[in-house]
Amino acid sequence: MIVRKLIAAASTGLLLVTAGCGGSAPSGAAGDAAGSGSGPVRIGALHPVSGSMAVDGLQMRRGAQLAVEKINEAGGIASLGGRDVQLTTADTQGKPEIGQSEAQRLISGGAVGLVGTYQSSVSSNVSVVAERNEVPFVMDVTAADEIFQHGYRYSFRVQPGxxxxxxxxxxxxxxxxxxxxxxxxxxxxxxxxxxxxxxxxxxxxxxxxxxxxxxxxxxxxxxxxxxxxxxxxxxxxxxxxxxxxxxxxxxxxxxxxxxxxxxxxxxxxxxxxxxxxxxxxxxxxxxxxxxxxxxxxxYHFDAQNPETRQLREEYQRRYGAPMRTGAVLAYDAVQTIAAGVEHAGSTDPVAVRNAIAKVKVDPLTVGDGPVRFGRDGENVNSAAxxxxxxxxxxxxxxxxxxxxxxxxxxxxx
Structure with missing residues (x-):
């Protein structure tokens, strides 16, 4: 479990990885690209930061970035010698086909896991890419239940469906x-x-x-x-x-x-x-x-949780706007992937996936307990x-x- 501390301001450099958008990357390619013993651990974030859903998409990208900063301020991934986490981002534009190609790009660029995407139709396409490449995909905001009826092993969801x-x-x-x-x-x-x-x-x-x-x-x-x-x-x-x-x-x-x-x-x-x-x-x-x-x-951020209040205060201070629940869910999703990397002690996506299936992470959103996934990839403690x-x-x-x-x-x- 990741132990949370107070959030402090940190630089917010976001790296856009430029890589091909072609077919499947070989199994484990993401971990290899991230480096077996040095360099940042890359987590890919796919959200609509242009188009009609851009306000929510930008909120969620910022929430994911705040989670990365929190992890690094706490010492990074301890099981990997304190390696930092880095967010690599993509704009889905709210379009399933773009989400699909951008997911492949992030995976080919070294992402050990993906978070996203705000829109169920986009997440449906991204889940196929994640399954094909054997890279975990932790959905922050995705409401449609159909995705979890295909028996996918690499798809997880934090929110209730x-x-x-x-x-x-x-x-x-x-x-x-x-x-x-x-x-x-x-x-x-x-x-x-x-x-x-x-x-x-x-x-x-x-x-x-x-x-x-x-x-x-x-x-x-x-x-x-x-x-x-x-x-x-x-x-x-x-x-x-x-x-x-x-x-x-x-x-x-x-x-x-x-x-x-x-x-x-x-x-x-x-x-x-x-x-x-x-x-x-x-x-x-x-x-x-x-x-x-x-x-x-x-779903909703937990208004009674002091850590949630601290996170939202930091977001308000930094960005001058109230932090929406989607951004808090993106924060929880990044923390979940990082907990999987920590538990696995590896950047191999298959090992990270297996660890994600076992870890428990304290959420900042309303739930009936820690984020914990069932065999179908659903958070068994999510609650409306x-x-x-x-x-x-x-x-x-x-x-x-x-x-x-x-x-x-x-x-x-």
Missing amino acids: NGAIATSAAEFLTKVSEQAGKPVRKVAIMHEQTDFGTGAADAFTEAATDLGLEVAPRISYDATTASDFTSQITQVKASGADVLAVSGYYSDSLLIAQAINAVKPDLDAVWGVSNGAYDQPKFVSDAGPIGENYFSTN VLMQIQNGRVKQVYPPRKAESDPDYSVAW
Whole structure:
């Protein structure tokens, strides 16, 4: 296990490794390229730092870099004589084919492991590259569960997946609404149409139906082209749904909130499911009063962990913006690969993979224990939490063991 210490400022030089993007590298090539006894231990980070997802992608790259700095400040990889860790980065541009070629480039350039990618469709392609090259891929933000149904040995995931989050979202909704004396009966759902949003909607629909709820209408959309959701929210209003569930990215989810404010459907709650906006401080500031009381079931940084608070304070000081949960997950993912290298005492990717499968790492995100992977590569201690915007702040409100305050289900739209 990696022992964490206070984060101190350090230089943030990021090395872009220039190497070919062709076919598979020979097994072990990454470790050999990194050097068998000297030079930095390279960890590759793939995130969208250009395009529509660039704000989150840059956050995650910075979170990964902070983890590298923390490891080096603590003495580097002790089992390798104190060798430093170095982050090698790639911009996926949010495109699966670019993520795939960039993953190959980073592996050919010596990465002992990869973290990423924020988008499930990109991670799906990168997981194939990681498997072919026998290099571990620790996913920080990737919601789709399908990746873990192929029997891959080199893919791991820190966050809970769509199924786990959506099931929790349906259970939390039922319990919170019943406790408020306004039990939910009918839920409309809007979701972006890629693997991420569709998977979340599928899982939520199944879980909600099993709990006796009606889920209708179900409305999908293209997050990359959508500019107004007035007609969709008008459809939700006409349906008579008690609650609107939303599974989308940041920009589209903000537009949906603006349409809700304009159309004013008779809703008891707006309920984010793996939503990329409704638990973000930026949404609080961008949406203002219209976002007050929005709920969101998702992974989240552990607001009750002093180390998490220290990390977020350092991020705010350095970059002048609140640190999002995705950046904290990227931090945890890098720490996990470094723990694997430490445990393996080697930069051979196969040895690192085998070590990652066994290590336990204390996360700075909400969980039911240390990051620990099952045979399928899933973090067995990952957990979702319900959040709500209350008085201009995102607060954890359910389950009670993780709550900063009680959920407020009294406000209708």
